[in-house]
Amino acid sequence: MMYEFQNSLPELPLPTLKQTCKLYLQIVAPLLSPEELEQTQVVVEEFQHKSGKKLQQQLEIIDRATKTSYVHDYREESFSEYRGALVINKNFGGVLAPITQPELPQAKLAATWIVDTLKFYLKIKRRELEPDRDSPRNGNQPMCMVQYDNLFGWNRIPGVKRDRMRHIPQQENIVVIYRSAFYSLQPLKDEKIASVAQIEQQINWILENTSANEPALGALTAMKRAAWAVVRQGTTALNSENARCFDLLDSALFVVCLDETAPANLEAAAGSVLHGDGKNRWFDKPLQLIFTSNGYSGVNVEHVGVDGFVIMRYLYEVNKERQQQNRESAQNVLNKTFELEPPKKLQWKFTQEILAQIKQAELEVENFICEHETKVLDYQEFGRNLIKNYRLSPDAVIQLAIQLAYVKLRHQIDCVYESVHTRRFAYGRTEAMRSVTPESVEFIRTFTEKFGDEKKYAALKKAVAAHVSRQKDCQQGYGVDRHLQSLLRLARAQGMMPKIYQDKAYKVLGNSIICTSSLAAGMGMELFCFGQVVDDGYGIGYIIKPDSITLSVTSKYQQTQKYIELLEQTFSELAELMVKFG
Numbered sequence: 001m002m003y004e005f006q007n008s009l010p011e012l013p014l015p016t017l018k019q020t021c022k023l024y025l026q027i028v029a030p031l032l033s034p035e036e037l038e039q040t041q042v043v044v045e046e047f048q049h050k051s052g053k054k055l056q057q058q059l060e061i062i063d064r065a066t067k068t069s070y071v072h073d074y075r076e077e078s079f080s081e082y083r084g085a086l087v088i089n090k091n092f093g094g095v096l097a098p099i100t101q102p103e104l105p106q107a108k109l110a111a112t113w114i115v116d117t118l119k120f121y122l123k124i125k126r127r128e129l130e131p132d133r134d135s136p137r138n139g140n141q142p143m144c145m146v147q148y149d150n151l152f153g154w155n156r157i158p159g160v161k162r163d164r165m166r167h168i169p170q171q172e173n174i175v176v177i178y179r180s181a182f183y184s185l186q187p188l189k190d191e192k193i194a195s196v197a198q199i200e201q202q203i204n205w206i207l208e209n210t211s212a213n214e215p216a217l218g219a220l221t222a223m224k225r226a227a228w229a230v231v232r233q234g235t236t237a238l239n240s241e242n243a244r245c246f247d248l249l250d251s252a253l254f255v256v257c258l259d260e261t262a263p264a265n266l267e268a269a270a271g272s273v274l275h276g277d278g279k280n281r282w283f284d285k286p287l288q289l290i291f292t293s294n295g296y297s298g299v300n301v302e303h304v305g306v307d308g309f310v311i312m313r314y315l316y317e318v319n320k321e322r323q324q325q326n327r328e329s330a331q332n333v334l335n336k337t338f339e340l341e342p343p344k345k346l347q348w349k350f351t352q353e354i355l356a357q358i359k360q361a362e363l364e365v366e367n368f369i370c371e372h373e374t375k376v377l378d379y380q381e382f383g384r385n386l387i388k389n390y391r392l393s394p395d396a397v398i399q400l401a402i403q404l405a406y407v408k409l410r411h412q413i414d415c416v417y418e419s420v421h422t423r424r425f426a427y428g429r430t431e432a433m434r435s436v437t438p439e440s441v442e443f444i445r446t447f448t449e450k451f452g453d454e455k456k457y458a459a460l461k462k463a464v465a466a467h468v469s470r471q472k473d474c475q476q477g478y479g480v481d482r483h484l485q486s487l488l489r490l491a492r493a494q495g496m497m498p499k500i501y502q503d504k505a506y507k508v509l510g511n512s513i514i515c516t517s518s519l520a521a522g523m524g525m526e527l528f529c530f531g532q533v534v535d536d537g538y539g540i541g542y543i544i545k546p547d548s549i550t551l552s553v554t555s556k557y558q559q560t561q562k563y564i565e566l567l568e569q570t571f572s573e574l575a576e577l578m579v580k581f582g
Contacts, residue, residue: 002127005142012069012425013477017056021048023473024480027434028505030441031415040505047500055487055498068427071482074489075429079304080163086156086283086302087222087365088372088531088554092541093273094311094519095266095527096297097319103295107207110256110291111200114174116318117289118193121152121253123317125191132313134424138475143423150305151314155250156284158229165305168251175252175346177280178206179260180214182346184248189338198340206343207258215350215358216279222365231357238349245346254287262294267376270529270552273298274374278365287311307429308519308528309421315524374529375560377568379549382575384521386547390582392460394544395518396467398551399435400443400460401574402540405567406514407444409559417512417533420474431474432481434509435516439466447573457581460574481509513537521545527552538563 021044029037063070082090104112123129132143150165157166176183183206187194220228236243249255257280263269273290275281281288281300288300301311350358387394403416416435422428443463446456473479488501500506515533519525521543528541529552536558542551549571553560 002124002129002131002145002148005131006145006426009142009144009424009426011063012071012422012428014060014063014070015478015483017048017052019478020480020483021052023478024484024505027436027480028509030413030436030438031508032505036504040503043499043503047498051491051496051498052487052500055490055496058490059486069425071486072427072429074486075482076304077162078485078489080159080165081161082163083225085222085224085365085368087275087278087281087368089533090531091274091283091300091302092308092517092528092530093270093275093301094299094525094529095269095273096299096315097524097526098295098297106258106291106293106295107200107203108196109295109297110176110203110258110289111196113289113291113297113318114187114199114256115193115196116321117254117287117314118188119321120314120317121188122191122193124148124152129317132309132423138424141424144426144428146427147306147310147429148313151286151310152253153251154286154305155252156286156302156304157250158225158232158284160226160229163225163229163304166250168247171248171251173248173252174254174256175249175282176203176206176256176258176343177218177282178258179210179212180216180218180279181206181210182217182245182249182348183343184252184346185343186341188253192338194338194340202340202343203258215348215355216362217348217358218281218283219279219358219361219365221281221283222275222278222368223361231354231361235348235350235354238351238354241347242349245348248344248346249282249285252285254289255282255285257281257288257290257300259290259292261292263292263296266378266527266550267374269296269298270374270376270527272296273300273527274529274531274554275365275369275372276300278369279362307419307421308517309423312519312523312525319524371556372531372554373557373560374552374554375564376527377549377551377553377564379551379568379571380547381572383545383547383549386575386578390578392464392578392582393468395471396464397460397574398518398542398544398549399467399516400440400463401567401570402514402516403436403440404444404447405563405570406538407448408566408570409563413441413444414513415508415511416514417516418471419517420471420479422475422477424475425477428477431477431479433471433474433479434481435467435470437463437466437470439463453577453580457577460577511537514540516540516542518542518544526550529554532556532558 134141153169154165154167157164172188173184173186187199263272286302290298384394387397418433418435419430420433422431440463443459446459512533519528527550530539531554532539539554
């Protein structure tokens with residue numbers, strides 16, 4: 001069932017060089033001065049008819065020969081070649097909706113999530129997961145399912161030059177981390193799942209019997225990748241027991257993090273899921289489930305192999321399972337399907353040198369976390385329903401508000417990135433949508449130059465239409481980023497550096513001051529957060545709910561709270577416009 005449409009999915013289209021060059025000029029025009037744009041037009045013309053022509057011919061050969069897509073292999077490589085820290089920079093976090101009110105005790109909450117997560121894993125293993133489909137407005141088209149096989153049982157292995165993904169499917173264990181101690185549990189046997197009560201008992205044992213003096217091995221996964229690669233190789237080579245411990249970690253279907261913290265609100269919970277203390281974690285794992293001492297739960301995702309929609313589908317399936325259980329009152333949490341083995345503590349052996357490196361990693365991750373802040377806006381005045389009532393795109397309205405609030409703060413227009421999925425194509429992942437359009441610039445001008453409300457609303461409608469049009473092009477595989485980056489990768493491999501890539505326009509395009517992404521509402525996630533991609537920028541994750549908008553902003557103390565306040569003010573201004581003229 002899971003792959004029933006996979007072979008019939010269309011291939012991701014490779015745009016012509018002419019198409020991409022034309023769209024590229026349209027995208028960068030609002031971000032350049034007239035003189036800079038004139039220079040860019042010259043280098044684009046040269047690229048289209050000279051060096052780019054040869055590179056395009058080579059890419060066309062790759063496109064015809066590949067079994068995935070012209071962009072797939074290079075994207076996987078670019079993820080793996082990243083040498084910075086994964087925490088905040090690459091991994092994303094999500095605060096999950098509570099299971100019940102009041103919240104369950106930590107051990108029972110974790111046990112419940114473990115059981116439900118294993119049920120989802122078995123759906124994938126048995127190929128029983130129903131294929132995803134695009135939205136009704138896009139024709140309910142079936143979508144690519146390959147990423148689901150990258151969620152469980154994988155681990156990102158650090159390398160000096162490039163990381164690799166390791167998969168050990170036979171073990172089917174999970175790993176629980178508490179106070180930086182690691183325990184391997186085996187709650188799955190012959191495709192039978194242990195009961196919630198059995199797993200809860202094991203977790204309670206871990207909570208009651210773990211001392212607080214363990215070396216914080218998990219902090220090493222927050223290091224820069226090359227340094228971590230050397231430490232891991234050295235630790236593995238010390239003895240066979242360390243190698244076995246790494247095998248158990250690498251093979252684990254997922255990791256469970258039990259935190260001693262008690263976040264006071266959604267904003268504090270955002271910090272827990274995005275980074276925590278940086279120590280009681282294993283950031284190399286595609287899926288970490290996080291449980292605080294006072295009932296907050298969340299996920300942290302290393303997404304070299306998976307994007308946000310995989311996590312949303314997982315949460316949707318878990319919630320659907322619970323609703324079914326509640327209706328039938330059939331959850332037999334006390335039934336023992338098999339006897340569980342006791343938790344196995346991973347017994348690491350460290351030299352003084354490695355212990356010193358762990359201490360250094362602890363200090364570095366603590367300092368790194370302190371360089372960042374995450375602020376949350378839980379806007380309750382309107383949401384998706386009101387915007388759609390006025391026949392406008394909710395996503396476009398939020399994106400325009402993000403741009404306008406930024407201009408209010410910094411009095412300039414900069415590059416905005418929005419992630420758009422391309423999963424209607426085989427091996428499709430995302431395209432980078434550039435949200436600044438001539439229409440959005442004009443919309444902003446009506447506010448900054450204090451035009452009348454009627455002109456503001458007219459500009460809003462035009463900007464929304466332009467946003468929707470560009471978004472549709474990206475969903476169809478017609479952005480510019482993935483194509484130009486693929487050509488650049490080919491050029492570099494041959495010792496070439498065409499002028500288009502040295503031009504200011506390409507540098508501006510790569511400097512995404514505002515990096516945004518959204519996830520669907522009603523799937524079980526309360527908040528979605530990730531880090532900025534440039535030092536003076538913002539990482540903005542948002543969920544547009546029927547009657548509210550929950551949005552997180554992460555930055556390196558770039559007046560984040562002030563930006564949140566301006567964003568709230570902007571939402572209110574747009575609401576007034578929609579009510580007045582819609």
